[in-house]
Amino acid sequence: MKIIRQIIVLFLMFFALNSYAQVRARLVVSEGPGRKDTIFRLTDGSQQSYLPVTVLKGRKEGPVFSMIAGIHGYEYPPIVALQELLKEIDINQLKGTLIVVPIANVEAFYNRTLFVNPLDGKNLNNAFPGAASGTITEQLAHCISNEIIDQTDFFLDIHGGDASEDLLPFVCYYDRKDIPEKTAQAKELSEKSGFDYVVSYPYTIGATEPAKYAFKQATQKGITALSIEAGKLGTVQPENVAVIKKAVYNMLIQLNMYEGKIKPVSSHKTPVYLNNQTYVKVPQKGIFYSEFKSGGKVKNGQILGYITDEFGNKLTEIVAPTSGIILYKVGTPPVNKDETLFCIGYNGG
Incomplete structure (x- = not known):
């Protein structure tokens, strides 16, 4: 009997350790x-979680387009936008395949936690490429990397402002110069998305360095990849849900994957390009005051706000280190040392 119990225990341990591998091929x-x-x-042996994925296969052959929301569970407009798209997409009008991850970080979503998965305290947006036998967050990143990114031709990572972030809606891509055709395609899709602001990030990592971010992981693998940022301050804004949905439809139409005409949402004749970013970090913990909002224009040397202690005593002023447009900022009073207080975008030529 003792031997039988030992065999059962070993079997259960084997099943737990290999449960991820068993679902990978599904x-x-x-x-x-x-x-x-x-x-x-997914399981790490003591905790369990899951990743919901929907595959929509069109009646005609075509590319595979993947889109993912909820890597940060408090970013609600992207999640709601994908929920609505899952109801709206007509298979009869679809050419190719859509892979949709409506909520990547379900634990953070249902527990209303900022940035990190409450099961292991790790940030999924900093975990790629992940690990098959790692913590839950590392397994999620590995699953997305291997089961979704590896199967896709076009990858869209949709984000928004968390509960503390005031954010200007924009679309972005990495300027990877060694694969110019993919970068040009990402730029074209950004332009056709209809966003007012198109942001390009420098691409500086090597082939074996951790990508950290989902759409950087896709870029590293040579896939045409973009990201959308729309939504702010932990609420669902209908206008940002609509902007995300229009951008997705526009991209699919541009790729000849969906029937219809592109519907620009831009108020400009051409998008505003911002190819450089400056990050202003919080110099010390305190209470943050600022009259500036996302989308505001700032000048080098301009005072952007100040930080006080709990008694209201001013500790330090925040000064703009460059001129540009505020892409996002902390939109709530509490701030902690070394957090990103402002991201200022500008065109450096």
Whole structure:
């Protein structure tokens, strides 16, 4: 009897340690037209979580386009936008395949936690490429990297401002110069998305360095990848949900994956390009005051706000280190040392 119990225990341990490997092969994108919902169940041996994925297969062959929301569970407009798109997308008008991850970090979403997964305290947006046998967050990153990114031709990572972030809606991509055709394609899709602001980030990592971010992981693998930032301060703004949905439709139409005409949402004749970013860090913990909002224009040397202690005594002023447009900022009073207080975008030529 003792030997039998030992065998059972070993079997259960083997099952727990290998449960991720057992579900990895379940995401199939080659079946016939229609919709398939899949749950990837993950465990580190003591805790469990899951990743919901939907595959929408069109009636005609075409590229694979993946989109993901909820890497940060408090970013609600992207999550709501994908929920609505899952209801709206017409298989009969779709050419190719959509892989949709409506909420990547379900634990952070349901527990209303900022940035990190409450199961392991790790930030999914800093975990790629992940690890098959790591913590829950590392397994999520590994699953997304291997089951979704590796199967896609076009990858869209949709974010917004968390509960503390005031954010200007924009679309962005990495300026990876050694694969100019992919970078040009990402730029073109950004332009066709209809966003007022197009941001390009420098691409500086090597082939074996951790990408950290999902759409940087896709860029590292040579996939045409973009990210959307829309939404702010932990609420659902209908206008930002609509902007995200229009951008997705515009990209699919531009790729000849969906029927329809591109509907620009830009108020400019051409997008505003911002190819440089300056990050202003919090110099010390305190209470932050500022009259500036996302989208505001600032000048080098301009006072952007100040920080006080709990008694209201001014500790320090915040000065703009460059001229540009505020892409996002802390929009709530509490700030902690070394957090990003402002991100200022500008065109450096």
